Amino acid sequence: MHTDDRLNLQISSLVARIRPLFPWSALLWCLFFPLRLLSAAPTTIVAIEVEGNQRVERDAILSRITTRPGDEFSAATLDADLKAIYALGYFKDIRIDVAPTPKGLIVVFHVTEKPSIGKITIEGNEAIETKKIQEEGLTVKENAILDIARVVESVQKIEQLYTDEGYFIAEVSYDIEPLDENQVHLRFRIEENEKVFVREVVILGNEHFSDDELKRYMETREGNPLSWMSEAGKYKAEAFEMDMRRIEFFYYEHGFINCKVEEPVVTLSSDKRSIVVRFRVDEGKQYRVGELDITGDLIFDKAELMKHLVLRKGDVFVRSKFQRDNDFIAGKYQNKGFAFANVNLKTKVHPEDLTIDLTYEIQKGHLVYIEEITIVGNYKTHDRIIRRELAIREGEVLSGPAIALSRRRLMRLGFFSNVTFKQNRGSAKNKMRIVIEVEETVTGNLLVGAGFSSVDRFVAQAQISQRNFLGRGYQYQLDAQLGQQRKDFSIAFANPRVFDSRWSFSGSVTNTERQFPDFLRKDRGFSTGIGYRIGEFWSLSGGYNLSNTFLTNFTSETFRDFLFNQEGETLI
Template identity: 35%
Template sequence: MSKLLCALLITSLSSSLCFAQAKKKSPRRNQKAPTVQAASVETATSSLIVKKIEVVGNRKIERDAILSKITTKVGEAYSSDHIREDVEALFRLGFFNNIEVDREVSGKDATLTYKVLEKPSITEITYEGNSEVKSEDIADATGLKAYQLLNMTKVKEAVEKVQKLYEDKGFFLAKVEAEVQNLTKDETVRLVFKIRENDKVKVKKITFLGNKNLGDSSLKSKMLTQEGGFFSGLSGSGQYKQEMFERDVQILRFLYWNQGYVQAKVDRPQVTVTPDKKNIYITIRIEEGEQYHVGEVDFAGDILFPKQELHEAIKIDDNDVFAYDILQKDISELTAKYGDLGYAYANVIPRTAFNAKEKKVSLVFEFDKGSKVYFGKINVIGNSKTRDKVLRRELKVREGELYNETRRRQSLENIQRLGFFEEVNFKTSIDPENTEIMNVDIAVKERNTGQIQLGAGYGTSQGFTLQGSVNQANFLGRGQNLGASLNLSNTGSYYSLSFTEPYFRDTLWSVGADVYQSANSARADYNENHQGGAIRFGHPLAEYTRGYIRYKYDDTELATKYDSAGQPITDTDLFPLNTASGVTSSVTGTVDYDTRNDRQMPIKGIYTSASFEYAGLGGDLKYTRMNGSFRFYKNIFWDVVWRNNLQYARIDSLEGQDVPFSELYLLGGPYSLRGYRSYRVGKMKFSQKIFNEIKAETPTISDEEARRRSMRFYGGTQQAMYQTELQFPLVKEAGIMGAGFFDVGAAEDELSETDFFADIGFGIRWYSPIGVLRFEWGFPLNRDPLYQDATVFEFSIGPSF
């Protein structure tokens, strides 16, 4: 029996095919080895028949998978060309490091053995040195998975992809290397991506070319890509991200289209990287074109309303300049009108015609109403905690009724307004058995409505503060609110427990109760203690409007304040404590109007409230109180929110009894005028006790100066206040926001222009897992240096308003 060895060795760098004669014993020294001509070899093998094919060395790749890729078959004539093709085909699979083919001949029969050496498996992929980019994002970029066979070509491609990922995120100096670590020789390896991120490249300057009508500052302010500045490390400005570029181009085009430059062209930004790869310069070329105005506006197609009514529904013809955003709003409004008639799939197509001579855009809204649709099944999905009925009771649509777009939108807004969900989407689908039926899936992503808050801080007014609360806004998934809180500081303590059932026994009535106890020493002239409770009932009065009635029982105790030496501070002539101590038994009626998109973190909408309290149902302290407030929220652009709060309050005597001085109004602190300390703005009265003490300590002081120093903050029967602020993201991913604010207010018996105090300031807010942590610096615009500080810092937990 003779044996012929056909050996083939192909690596990732080269491939070759080697044939040898049948193995023989080595000739003795001086013995001439026999030679075989190639022609005779071919002649000798051309008549061989492949009788058997074996595969050895395979561990993970199935034998049948290997045999399916080779052309040589049992029973066919042996061919060296086929062997060569077989080996090349197997290598192309990418599974093997080495392949050899042995041939064993017996007469006219040949047995072929394919010996394969498989590539090792990647059992583990790790990432080292990445702090700015998540490992999950790197893994997605590489496309490599554990338990794949090691392929160095794909590993090299993966390194390039990770390098590109870092460049897209602004890390042009990042270095990425891949290291293969053997775990089991020739069987398993660990693939380690070693990353040196280095410094991120910064956007040094953005230059616009060709813009004449829109200034650089206006364009830059709207872009996602921003120039780096002094606060870049804190705000994240100056970051370069490749994926932002396409969005920036669309943003700039949108800005021009909204100004009537409908033929404006914005080229893709050109990026120049400095030699040290630390800064980039961006150049954007713009062709503005001419500004176009609105021409004739008409309607065509399936018109279901009088044209005059359609004209009244749109706004674009009221605008001199052709604005793209107004056009989109008009399309939405017209679509809603058709949707309210049941045409859920009505299509409104704006047909535009440009008059280059007159620089006008004529517009025709073409309607395709489609067919009427009815609501089918309404399902709730994604609510693992919240019960279905909590969402369903907010719906304005019902199964089986004719489709109505306005009520569908209201339903969506009502569910969002609950504040229980991060995302709310209405996913619609047509019933395959009846195309007139639309099924709706209300898909929600639940928000963590349970909060355990614990914080400590320091404020100018309250000193060191410890705050804690447990609040569940969706208790047991029933939509109920259960909360307990405490506030301990150098100036007092506050404890409370509250519960609210928004739909008592599945009716429209809401029921709630509160109990509380507080001790307040923040006032400069006396200490104030309260304990009591309240019960509340509410019922909707109209769309977005709700009425409440509350009964409160409060036991107030005022006590003398002492200084560190144990001497009394309280002027009992000015503040007769017994007249303001006692029980208050009152009933309050309130009407609220609320269109905020989210009760927890509103970015748009209105909240207004009016209430009247009658404290005359028995008790010791008697008065009437009127409150009114108006809050307005607007998302100006991107994540910048304009927040406003306007308040007015008045308290009056009842049954001839003076208003308790502890109920009078004073302003200042983190929840009113933020540039002033608590209770440091409002009506003041002269204290004879303090005057006598000053004259005794400093006999040389003038009566006028002593009298000025003897004024005490007493409080007024009226209060008016306005707060406005802009809130914007600093580090959006971390929930860190910045805010600039302006406050103005007064607290007097009779309000006049000279009584108002104002402040400006800025703050940093962290929307943390334990609540909104506020760090704010306020600067009064008008103050009395004797009583009011030039700068006030406040730390507090909870939203400003």
Template identity: 30%
Template sequence: MKLYSERFSIPVFRRNLFAVAAFSLCAGQALAMEPFKVKDIRVEGIQRTEAGTVFSYLPVRVGETFTDEKSVAAIKSLYATGFFKDVRIEVDGDVLVVLVEERPAIASVEFSGIKEFDKEMLTKALKEIGLGESRIFDKALVDRAEQELKRQYLSRGLYGVQITSTVTPIERNRVTVNFAVEEGDIAHIKQINFVGNKAFSDGELFDQLNLTTPGWFTWYTKADQYSKQKLAGDIETLKSFYLNRGYIEAQIESTQVSITHDKKDIFITININEGEKYTVSDIKIEGQMFGREAEFNSLLTLKKGDVYSGEKLTASTAKISERMGNFGYAFANVNANPQINREKKEVALTILLDPGKRVYVRRINLAGNTKTRDEVIRREFRQFEDSWYDGTKIRLSRDRVDRLGYFKEVNIETPEVPGSTDQVDVNMSVVEKPTGNLMLGAGFSSSEKLTLTGSIQQANAFGTGNTIGLDVNTSKRNRTIALSQTDPYFTTDGVSRSYELFYRTTRPAETYTYDYRVLTSGGSVKFGVPFSELDTVFFGIGAEHTSVQTFAPPIISPQKWIDFVRDNGTADAGGAGEAAVTSFPLTAAWQRDGRDSAIAPNKGRYQRTNLELSAVGTLRYYRAVYQDQYFLPITRTMTLALNGEADYGRGYGGKKYPIFKNFYAGGIGSVRGYEGSSLGVGTSVDSVTGESLGGSTRLIANAELQFPFPGSGNDRTLRWFTFFDAGNVFAEGQKIRAT
């Protein structure tokens, strides 16, 4: 084989190097070769790379003709793989020889000196960009990772950070990559200054910012650590603050951030041009309103004569857009056009309404429900496929699914259908949460001996939406076997059905001096009929058999239990006796649930009332329960929860109210801070034993301020709260009074 230049031929070595073609071109010459037919291809220098991989990138195969153009293309193609740091092509007779030098592989990526970040998280993040164990080493990626890591430290206020990356070659053409970090001290915001503000004081503006100077809790909130993103958010907050108070032309002209030489203190200066305060001279709506002008005008929260407020204007246009969405106009354009009169310091607003095309829902898609069946979610939807888009029904569907209590998160989106101008899909995504509760326990005490407890509650059994429960308790004080089942969609119209079978034995608290026994067995069936999206009426019937046993000294029974036995059975002079009673209670209840979530509500109201009446059997009584809950969002993450409950029971037809139907208070679920079922005054407490006997009347009031648990993110089920509880129980005939 001979290698030819442009002008003359020169005999050369039998093995010719064609990789010098690029150099020759740069030097102003082009070395040419006579094309030849390739009889074989040989690859040299590979260690980890398969020969077949190299062959796949070559533009020539055995039996084909090799040319200058294919030589250049082959070198470029192999370089582009990133596997090699040197590529040469030589010819040995009719054999094409490809010589490569592989890039080293990364044996490990290590970190030292890192405290601010989790090392495993960093290792995973670097691997996603190609810098990880067993990957091909690329110095550019190391430099990029070093800069990104430094940027992350700066965002956390560590301006003195020093990062050094070291690449160490090891055997078998491998390298180890180490990032050595000196984090330094965190830089804190020493001072925030405002320049140009006249209408509002520095303190008022300072209260609007998330960034702050060091304080009592900034060690936890880290609000005194500067970041560019936080400052940008605070600038937008200041703009909104001025805009909502009439300063429609207010501008944040500039911000200056300076850091001390030791990189420990940061000073921020914010320059403000407030402009003038404007009032609304007129506000009107123009566009296609389908004869609903009065309805749309009633949605305006910003009125003529008001101080201009960007927040109120946005709320007004949002309400109009939302109302248009209820009519099927999902893509309605509602824009406000301000006309400013600087002399009078007034602004006239014209809201332009363009409904666009009426939209209908093509398909409802569900995602995230790996356990819950689709039908359990779909039957809660009030927006249907192939129907006009209705924003209210879509929001109601989301709330109904959230109120099921099966999901930690429920999100809904309505993207446009590609290629269509009048269709959307409704995409609901959920994050399931455990809906089952399994409790097993065992204990031993000198009074109660061996105690075994267990319960299973499954609110979404097998993903069907049905609730089943089994409760077993073998303690000396409370022995229970109860089986329950609820089908929320017993009929396709949403009528629910609940069964319960139970066997319960109750004894007093642990003591050697007094005792009594209450044994109740029975069952019930209840139905729930929805009358509106929020209201459900329940009705049912039950059958109960109760046996009460009291004792004579030296074991003493509370006098009220002895009185009940004497009224309904037999008891001797010492108080020992037994009574057995039956009842067939009828129940009627009403429930209104307007909460946005059944698990962790943030807003809305929940009300329920229940009436139980026993008109057949040994007993004659009625008991009524009313509960009212109200949830008020104080901030985006903080909620005020109020709860009140009033319970009342009485006997009739010459019968006394049965003591075993008494209400109790104290402990979790009623009045926290007291022992369970311990509250009571006067005749609701036994004069001999001091035991609370409950009462036929109960009043409870609770107030909670709920706020998210640190580190829980968007999980609303985990919250801190501070509470104030009050309540008590009162015996039949006892005057209700504060104690």
């Protein structure tokens, strides 16, 4: 390399390293080396290189700079590029070298990457599961670039998680252990310490109701000597918000329509082991019901509807009673097929006499018909077994009571653990599609047992039963019991809906043998029956039973005694 070239290289490197003093260095250059400035050294950048990157792609780095091959050398532009690369957050050191060549300048960015997180562990946590800390407390992830700011943020989030759970003196720290290949092991250490307990619950501003009356509806409880056996005294931050709503609801249920409860104030004791929770209540005034009216699309007699309302004029206004009356009116219309009937409550508050006028305005909408009934979830049970129990049919007016009855019938079958009726809009405004979602349950049983008795010695028994045989609603049961002195066999079958009608059929066969000391008794029988269902809970049934008993293997003495004992008449 020529002397001039080496000198230009040194000068260029010097410019890159003393960027903050660049104007002064340029001035000194002009004063002491004017001849060099007059030389024909190139100032055009012909190439840009990146060295030292391992995980971060070269293109990702170059995409952040504005300097491009063909640009004239600019120290200010390179300074901005350096800051832009630093802003990526992936590097702990960046150095720029500028090398002159006969064709122009080559700019080289030398980068030193921050280590990546090869492993994250959490130690010392018992009150909060590791998974919850990972999901809600950590802002750092494995294989990501180590960012101390994010590590500190994670520490703060974990501490907040513990604070929310009542561990106000929990301590969280971290340490970083170097690993191979520029990776680190990030370890969070947790000292949970003791959880605070609620020493006292204070309610302020309550004039009409005592503290004890309000506390009965609250989840937050004061600690006591027996708290270890219950939830009393346990700190639950989420319970405070719910207790605010509970207190307000309690007042609403007693006519205080403007009641407000402020955010609770939590005071931590000096030793950070207990807290005092203070709720402040603004009760407002108690209101009563003024005038009542029902307007809108009336298809029922207004007086008849008014007769069934729970809220009456002069009563304390209770929100839940109003909702009950609202649901009652809407239900009456929906049961008549007006599935989209809506009841709007209009209120007029009279602060001067503390009353509220209530007007129920009815919008009945259109009569709605069932366009289609679809059944899903019945992998075993046939559709027709379900449909025959329905009190609704396609093409009929949609009825709320009929849907409720249909659900009760299906649940009574014992085939399903849950039945849900979903209503979806049909092809027109007055049509509804019904989707019946069923969750099938186990309908069969297999019981096998063995025992020992002084009579039969070893006894074995088995039973197989099925309430929904072949998915057709058939029922059967097989029983067997074997012992040294006894043998019992039986089989029973029933069809509760013969040809999907209200008629039922049942039948059974039994065979029993029992060895007595002096003879053997054999019983064989057959029974059958039919029934007819009347309404929802009644049925008529009749049956026929035939049995035959054989006594054999008598000794002569036993036979004589047996005949003597049978002398006379027996009516069965």
